[in-house]
Amino acid sequence: METQGWDSGQVYVRSVFPGDSESKTNANIVQELYDFIQNFRDGNLFLYREQLRSNLSVGRAYLKVDLQDVTNYDAVISQKIINNPTEILSMFEEAAYISAKNMSIGSQQEQDSIPKIQIELLSKDNILSLRELNSGHVSKLVCVSGLIIGASTLSSKSTFVYLQCRNCKHVKIVPVAGGYSGVNIPRVCDKPLTQDSERCPLDSYEIIPDKCIFVDQQTLKLQESPDFIPVGELPRHLGSTGAVAIRNPYLRIVGMEVLKSGNSSASKTFSPEEENEMLSISRIPNIYQVFSDSIAPSIFGNSDIKKAITCLLFGGSKKVLPDGMRIRGDINVLLLGDPGTAKSQLLKFVEKVAPISIYTSGKGSSAAGLTASVIKDPTTRELYLEGGAMVLADGGVVCIDEFDKMRDEDRVAIHEAMEQQTISIAKAGITTVLNARSSVLAAANPVFGRYDDSKAPGDNIDFQTTILSRFDCIFIVKDEHNEARDREMCSKANPTGGGKIRQLEAVVRLSESLAKISLAPVCTVEHVEEAIRIFRVSTVDAAQSTTVDGITRTELVNEMRKIETEIRRRLPVGSQLPVRVLKSDFIRQGYSQHAVDHTIFSLVRQDTLQYKNQRMLIQRVGS
Structure with a gap:
């Protein structure tokens, strides 16, 4: 959950008549939020009261609140949080602090030592994409999803600035507004004047850093989730507006939930119903065959390749030897073969079915895009790392198509990631090691475009031994000229796969186009015959045409x-x-x-x- 703001100057409106109606209203809101923390129950459990007690007992000064629980308890308060999160959240934290003090049974000194409680809001309702954020969401509570592709170093931000006058040593504590707006230091000393005292000079206040109150702060770079990106458009980052706005927009995080991470599968808990369902599936006698048959079922044949991909999706077990050496458990597979043998379709299927996956093409991928790059922030001029495909797919699968079209220097960059499952960075003064615990499923063509049986395997494979040794399985996919196999493939309901997917699909597309010309609802025999004739006089004749010197x-x-x-x-x-x-x-x-x-x-x-x-x-x- 986040609030959006534009760091512009704030305008406060007050009544010209003195009164305490506003303070009474705020006190009522604090009391209502206090009642929510104390009285909200999940069955017989006072959920947030007990959570606050357990967190304080281990030194965690925060309280995680599901916004849906607030809505179920009091919809009016929930709507106030959404519309005015900056003020209501401070009241919520005050209510949590009062609850913590009332639950303490120690002395007055121990109660005074209770820290300020931070409220973290969580919600899964009305998730927006970054491109849907507009002026109507300014200073409102919104819930967005995305990929964190960059993070700044941890820094300290002051919440209260301790000011002291150089002349009279008068002390003034000034609160810092939210966001990046900074603090305005008074130019005139506020100490009351007496008959014997003189007015202090202008700009006499100075900041005493050791006595200021700080909190930790970090800036994250958020990119759109792949599910929200329209077809044909590039993913957007937060803050991509032009120079029209006063300042670039940002999101102030008031609650963050990691939906997917590299180690989430190891610590995920399952309900008893899910466990029983998985146990029943595991008892199926031919479960291995069932899983492999479920890999791209529209593609005919390639049963051994599908079985290897099944093993890749499940993965092995990572091992740590007594001397500290780590052995990867992820499986890497290379599909090397003729064009039109459905290699890319297999990669696309894996990219869709794997929970964490990234699909990329070798021709359009650079070493930095696959591993990591060092970026300079245009605002702060600070250098930070942006993870590439191997880092973002930590705990998942990276599908690399056209693997043979990559430049050698780019292909070498993933050597370490495929075996050691780490990416070492030493650029621009940044030296670190990133995790890249992902499997690699790659597809490539032979040296001459098609596999030549008259040549040795080494002559067909134009890869260095160093990269080939990192693949657990290397499959040679050939387009064999077998009429019986072609007829069997064409008779299937979904005739995809094999050297003839493209030729058969070309005839299907031509037949459909001919049917559209006459607005026919289905393709007839005449349409198919004309499509076959066009295909023969074009593609088939071109393949059998003579060369420059007049030979076939x-x-x-x-x-x-x-x-x-x-x-x-x-x-x-x-x-x-x-x-x-x-x-x-x-x-x-x-x-x-x-x-x-x-x-x-x-x-x-x-x-x-x-x-x-x-x-x-x-x-x-x-x-």
Whole structure:
């Protein structure tokens, strides 16, 4: 629960006639809040009276109050808290302080030592998004949800400033208003004048820091929850208004509840009904198969991949060895294979089903975006950390699509996070270690776009051994040309998955479009036949079209294999040859120019060949 304000100057209105009606009204509100603390019951338990007593016994000077309980007790008081939280909360804390003193059975000195009680409000009603906050919510109590992506260092904020006159040593204690508005120091000394005294000079008050009263304060950066972000828009942060306002808006937190955290699953308590339900599920004989079949059921096949993803979602157990070494319990899985084999669909399903999850694409992810970045606050000029995807998904799953499209320097940044499950930061004078206890589910394509069975697995996988060793399971997903399997997949109710998802879905989309043209409610056979014809004259013919040199793709692949074998035979490791001589020899033997150039380019990418002397020579450097 938070209150929103704009740190502008406050205007107070008072009656010109003397009276104590306002003080009587405030005293009545304090009495009503005192009665709520003392008398509100949950069954036979005086909930807040006992909570206050137990908190004070262990030195915790706060009281957590559910706003729904206040509404059930007195709806008028609850509405006053929502509409005027700044004043009513101070009265609420005064009522809690009176309750604490009345419950104390010690001496007068012990009663005087009772600290001020802080009221923390909690509520789950009418949760707003950050983009819904407007001028109507200024200085009102609102409930918002979001992700905390940055936090400032803990600082001390004064609530009462101790002033002393340099001339006459007169003492004045000035309260500090809420928010960031600061304090106004009187320019004239308030000490009453006598016949023998003289007026103190202007600006004679000075602050005595040691005698001021302070509270802890921290600034958090709040980002919109993913559920509240409209499609196609960027997430917003609090305080993203322009220069039109007097000052940037902020939320003053009067109660905060952590809904999800990395260790919440370990300490979560379940009701007896939930425990019985989970026990009954665990007794199902084929529960492992039931769970794996529930992973993306619209995707045909891939049963072993789904079983590995099931294990990833449940995770293992983290171990701490006697010497203090920690062994991760989270499981990392890599899906490497041909395009159109539903790898991204599996990642999307996991992102939706996991309680804590973040989906990102390798091409659009940087090292800082995955780990953490150091940001300078434009207002305070203070440096603070903002967590990346691996930090925000602590206790959950990070789904990284297009893993092969990441730059090497960005991919190296997650090495530590995947094995040690920490992210070490040493930037701009900030040295710290962040937790990144998350599983990684990644999808990537082979080096040549499709998996080539004629090459060794190492030639198809363009990843360093250091990153591959951090994956517990690596699946090779191939688009196998099997007519019986394709027919079986197409006969399913939800034909998703396999190398043919895209071709089948393309025909379905074309058929639906043809039906829309004639406003037909369903697709007919004529629509499907025309869709298949369009698909054949476009995609199929393009795939079977000739290359630049007038040869088919199959002939080109066969030529490249022969050229590669001949190059490996002619050039031992370490030997070199002029590029012009090598190309002319193969062309003289009848090979096409395109096949020769493509083969040399492929071997250079695999670090088998290397150009020398301004690309005039070619040298064999690898196996």
